[in-house]
Amino acid sequence: xxxxxxxxxxxxxxxxxxxxxxxxxxxxxxxxxxxxxxxxxxxxxxxxxxxxxxxxxxxxxxxxxxxxxxxxxxxxxxxxxxxxxxxxxxxxxxxxxxxxxxxxxxxxxxxxxxxxxxxxxxxxxxxxxxxxxxxxxxxxxxxxxxxxxxxxxxxxxxxxxxxxxxxxxxxxxxxxxxxxxxxxxxxxxxxxxxxxxxxxxxxxxxxxxxxxxxxxxxxxxxxxxxxxxxxxxxxxxxxxxxxxxxxxxxxxxxxxxxxxxxxxxxx
Amino acid sequence: xxxxxxxxxxxxxxxxxxxxxxxxxxxxxxxxxxxxxxxxxxxxxxxxxxxxxxxxxxxxxxxxxxxxxxxxxxxxxxxxxxxxxxxxxxxxxxxxxxxxxxxxxxxxxxxxxxxxxxxxxxxxxxxxxxxxxxxxxxxxxxxxxxxxxxxxxxxxxxxxxxxxxxxxxxxxxxxxxxxxxxxxxxxxxxxxxxxxxxxxxxxxxxxxxxxxxxxxxxxxxxxxxxxxxxxxxxxxxxxxxxxxxxxxxxxxxxxxxxxxxxxxxxxxxxxxxxxxxxxxxxxxxxxxxxxxxxxxxxxxxxxxxxxxxxxxxxxxxxxxxxxxxxxxxxxxxxxxxxxxxxxxxxxxxxxxxxxxxxxxxxxxxxx
Numbered sequence: 001x002x003x004x005x006x007x008x009x010x011x012x013x014x015x016x017x018x019x020x021x022x023x024x025x026x027x028x029x030x031x032x033x034x035x036x037x038x039x040x041x042x043x044x045x046x047x048x049x050x051x052x053x054x055x056x057x058x059x060x061x062x063x064x065x066x067x068x069x070x071x072x073x074x075x076x077x078x079x080x081x082x083x084x085x086x087x088x089x090x091x092x093x094x095x096x097x098x099x100x101x102x103x104x105x106x107x108x109x110x111x112x113x114x115x116x117x118x119x120x121x122x123x124x125x126x127x128x129x130x131x132x133x134x135x136x137x138x139x140x141x142x143x144x145x146x147x148x149x150x151x152x153x154x155x156x157x158x159x160x161x162x163x164x165x166x167x168x169x170x171x172x173x174x175x176x177x178x179x180x181x182x183x184x185x186x187x188x189x190x191x192x193x194x195x196x197x198x199x200x201x202x203x204x205x206x207x208x209x210x211x212x213x214x215x216x217x218x219x220x221x222x223x224x225x226x227x228x229x230x231x232x233x234x235x236x237x238x239x240x241x242x243x244x245x246x247x248x249x250x251x252x253x254x255x256x257x258x259x260x261x262x263x264x265x266x267x
Numbered sequence: 268x269x270x271x272x273x274x275x276x277x278x279x280x281x282x283x284x285x286x287x288x289x290x291x292x293x294x295x296x297x298x299x300x301x302x303x304x305x306x307x308x309x310x311x312x313x314x315x316x317x318x319x320x321x322x323x324x325x326x327x328x329x330x331x332x333x334x335x336x337x338x339x340x341x342x343x344x345x346x347x348x349x350x351x352x353x354x355x356x357x358x359x360x361x362x363x364x365x366x367x368x369x370x371x372x373x374x375x376x377x378x379x380x381x382x383x384x385x386x387x388x389x390x391x392x393x394x395x396x397x398x399x400x401x402x403x404x405x406x407x408x409x410x411x412x413x414x415x416x417x418x419x420x421x422x423x424x425x426x427x428x429x430x431x432x433x434x435x436x437x438x439x440x441x442x443x444x445x446x447x448x449x450x451x452x453x454x455x456x457x458x459x460x461x462x463x464x465x466x467x468x469x470x471x472x473x474x475x476x477x478x479x480x481x482x483x484x485x486x487x488x489x490x491x492x493x494x495x496x497x498x499x500x501x502x503x504x505x506x507x508x509x510x511x512x513x514x515x516x517x518x519x520x521x522x523x524x525x526x527x528x529x530x531x532x533x534x535x536x537x538x539x540x541x542x543x544x545x546x547x548x549x550x551x552x553x554x555x556x557x558x559x560x561x562x563x564x565x566x567x568x569x570x571x572x573x574x575x576x577x578x579x580x581x582x583x584x585x586x587x588x589x590x591x592x593x594x595x596x597x598x599x600x601x602x603x604x605x606x607x608x609x610x611x612x613x614x615x616x617x618x619x620x621x622x623x624x625x626x627x628x629x630x631x632x633x634x
Contacts (some may be wrong), residue, residue: 095413096404096414097407097408097411097412097413097414100404100408101408121559123559125416126416126417126558126559127404127416127417128400128404128416129403129404129407129414129416130404131404132372132376132401132402132403132404132405132408133404133405133407133408134408135373135405135408136376136404136405136406136407136408136409137408140373140489141371141372141373141488141489141490142372142373142405143372143401143490144372144397144400144401145397145401159493164397165397165498165504165553166497166498166500167495167496167497167498168495168496168498169492169494169495169496170492170493170494170495171371171490171491171492171493172490172491172493173489173490174489174490177489177490180401183552184552216285216286216287218283218284218285218286219285219286219287219288223283224285225413226412226413226447226449226450227413227414227415227432227445227446227447228445228446228447228448229443229444229445230424230429230431230444230445230446231443231444232441232442232443232444233441233442233444234441234442235435235441235442235577235581237602237603238584238603240589240602240603240604240605241604241605241606242601242602242604242605242607243605243606243607244596244601244606244607244608244609245606245607245608248610249608249610249611249614249615249618250614250618252608252610252615252618253608253615253618253619253621253622254618254622256590256606256608256619256622257619257622257623257626259606260567260588261626263588265566265567265587265588266534266567266623266626
């Protein structure tokens, strides 16, 4: 039998390539490529390790435009067994509540899973909302900042280690459970050609649109999103003195230290 | 029409709302909640910080601020409640009992949601601590409510009485004013240190209501804490440091960061990094300063080899004196600094260490 481990991945703009138009304050989108959210690869790696140790399969889900199929192909190259692209124009413009609603509906449609793993947050919005929201929709136990997962003797519970800033904690969770996997906690394995070949031979990626999920249009996408951006403004600047200390590095350092002592910043 | 009247009279067309999510008029909701976190028997500083925007918003809307506290130790929670009242809350509700004596996210978040379903607050604010980030989104999905993470400001929409939850989107230089016009409560978090702790007013008093956890934790959470191990921490946490020396891509290497460490030691402070430095593996994530890391409020912040992207500068808005050291005279960081030194940090850092040490060994010199 083995476990069914679902893992959520997001197709995000590659931050290294993102530039802003300094005049308008908007994103320059031309030429920006997309990647799998790097923190999701920690979740993929942890899912693969659990599968390799206990048996079962890993199913990656991504709610994205059709181009995100490349992200699913990437994680299948890493060893993920199946991919589900959740894609429909009706899902576009969703905030985290509407997104998590669609993802949890897709998880239900999967017909049972033992663990759902997500990257702790995404590099494009960093809200860390989705894992807890999905757990909320499904009414499941959940934990953030997970670093290690083991099955207990019964095979129906998991022991999860997680790292907080000042302590490590071990929790026991009934399955199914939802986990946010700590950022940079795993070393994601590279893509293997033999895995990639499965893409041609087995067709492991399904696409679900709203024809399959059958969600009310008022619950998804922009219409289902409670949050809206009402307006935007320039970030007000904090007034700073902007005083450049001229001279050689030694002279500038002396001027700075003098000023800091004079102002009581240093004692 | 007053803002309070506008807020009360606002109508939502329930036919447009997801039928599975329920629909209530915004005017049926009242009050600004701050969920307080109790750690080691005392109210946490980040929770108290959230009273600052809560008070401001409540005053504008003409409503009250309520502290909400959960846990197993009723005595400690009562003390925390009274501290919240002295610092700006008008009243507090404590949910106490065995069911909440150990932290399990679904139990804590579920209890907050159950209390909110009963009381219908207009706004729920939480600090985006590690626990706050874990709990807040679960509360939002149980209540089928909108949530905005990591706000840097709050305000009130004068036209509708909706809460403006203000944050920079996607590392951008613009600020987005986000609101949830059709759903309540309006839920938001802000990172620790973005707001100051309000002053304590001994004269403030208000009612504290204690409710049993058994009424609000309706099902077992399906999880339990097995054990916990304190990690040895030699350094002061970044949020509490008075002196922060932060490095960016311009510092570039582990050796470079060793030099920053030495300066930090001389100052009695800690080393931090920009997002780039974290991406390069030079600093751990818990030492990242910026919108996706931490906000800091030290007396002195020294940015070394940091270009000064908006997302970084967002994290030092509350810093006392900001010093920038960068070889590029045009680096945007100089616009956000009090003092700038245009030079190679390799020359400046040793000179700074020498100067500071010299002054400390002969205190009269040069003053």
